[in-house]
Amino acid sequence: MFVRIVKLSFHPEKIEEFLANFDEKKAFIRKSKGCSLLELYRDKTNTNVFFTYSYWETEQDLENYRNSDLFKGVWAKTKVLFNDKPLAWSVDKTESLV
Numbered sequence: 001m002f003v004r005i006v007k008l009s010f011h012p013e014k015i016e017e018f019l020a021n022f023d024e025k026k027a028f029i030r031k032s033k034g035c036s037l038l039e040l041y042r043d044k045t046n047t048n049v050f051f052t053y054s055y056w057e058t059e060q061d062l063e064n065y066r067n068s069d070l071f072k073g074v075w076a077k078t079k080v081l082f083n084d085k086p087l088a089w090s091v092d093k094t095e096s097l098v
Contacts, residue, residue: 001036004062006052007087014081015048021077028070034061048083
């Protein structure tokens with residue numbers, strides 16, 4: 001399993017549009033093959049910055065999602081709302097304390 005972290009920065013007037021689209025699509029994203037967790041975070045200081053965390057069983061599962069019609073539709077609606085280039089990291093989870 002690995003974690004995909006994506007930093008997204010939006011024009012302030014576009015945030016509600018992003019949140020509405022995320023709310024509409026989040027269950028479908030979470031149900032994608034190999035996705036075991038999907039979370040959305042909002043920066044406390046810079047409130048136009050969001051982070052998505054998604055857990056994937058394999059890198060191929062993430063790639064399959066990224067090549068899906070679902071992702072292409074979500075991304076097309078999201079990328080036009082940005083005020084800065086998105087950043088993404090794929091990281092291996094090495095430890096978790098609950």
